[in-house]
Amino acid sequence: MKHIADSTVRRLSLYLRFLEEFERQGHDTISSGELARSGGTTSAQVRKDLSFFGSFGKRGLGYAVTDLIASLRRILGLEARWPVIIIGAGKIGAALAQYRGFGVHGFDVVGVYDADPARVGERLAGILDQLDAALEGDIARLQPRIAVLCIPGEAAQGQLDRVVKSGIRAVLNFAPTALTAPEGVAVRTVNMATELEVLAFALTNPEA
């Protein structure tokens, strides 16, 4: 397959989100123009994004909402459910562990780990474990495919290396550090400080 741009995949995810809403509202077809408005893009962009994966519409008519949802779910790899572990049960880790949206979108939190498993209390009972040597065994047993890192910056690279060594190939990083991973491991970093600084820059340089 030809290489697909990150920006394309991000938009496909947004289209899917909007289509699900659109279907709930009882619509059964949608045009690239309507879909574009939802994602803050253009109709040509929508058609181009989809064209990388095939031909899903009917000329003169648009796209069948239910079919397009199914196609996008298949393209994004959401036909199966994805088991996820969360490393770090501080405020962010604990908030994510309890976030119901995970499950709705096809991701199952199968484990939460913290160096101090007492820290969060009974709400994570049954799922919060000691972050120690047992992690490797748990990964082998539960086969999580994605690890979410919610630990301090200085611990992040170490835990990333560790889960990669155990076979995990996708990491979502909330630590405020750029991480390096071997070829074939997907890492996405969500960095609060950077997001705020981009906004500070925009406020400081309104014309840029």
Place this chain on the structure above:
Amino acid sequence: MKHIADSTVRRLSLYLRFLEEFERQGHDTISSGELARSGGTTSAQVRKDLSFFGSFGKRGLGYAVTDLIASLRRILGLEARWPVIIIGAGKIGAALAQYRGFGVHGFDVVGVYDADPARVGERLAGILDQLDAALEGDIARLQPRIAVLCIPGEAAQGQLDRVVKSGIRAVLNFAPTALTAPEGVAVRTVNMATELEVLAFALTNPEA
């Protein structure tokens, strides 16, 4: 000023993060190559990013760490502190409100609002307020420059319109919805579902 790419601003923020660490380790000069490694990019990219704003290095030598930190802080608009309000005190909103990293990086949480101010309890006491008609008055009085939306998707556009009408020009959105804002208002959306779906795509299409 020439338009600056979003990707450039993001990298500047990462460079700053790394430089602060590098300074703490006692180094006083750094080359574009060393800085590049930290941000997962190339030395030419680092030099190009900086060149949009001026000339900060010494040929043959590199960059003076402390000076470059000061320059980046000025470029990003971090010389003053930025007052921030958080709309929504659910799990994510409450976690952010208590996140110390905000303050460290020059952002002050001056208000947290929720439709039900009883929900979080005493830890946000003195800062958590009812999300009601008083918001407009608070914005006029406290002059926050950035609003962080931590509310359900269906409420997000409404609260965005509201804070924009009160004069806020920068919004960080954690609701899983694409938002529209008038020209001149910077909006950044952090969407958990999309981040996970990009990882699911990467796992499903290892070659793409």
Place this chain on the structure above:
DNA sequence: AGTTGTGAAACGTTTCACAGCT
């Protein structure tokens, strides 16, 4: 008539490569 799918053009970003300083 209306909308898709898609090559080609336009645009933007990154990489190259080297002149110019220190």
Place this chain on the structure above:
DNA sequence: AGCTGTGAAACGTTTCACAACT
């Protein structure tokens, strides 16, 4: 000798515009 700063080249992404189809 070493490293920056930067035009120019290469590359990637978005937009255009229109033929193809319903």
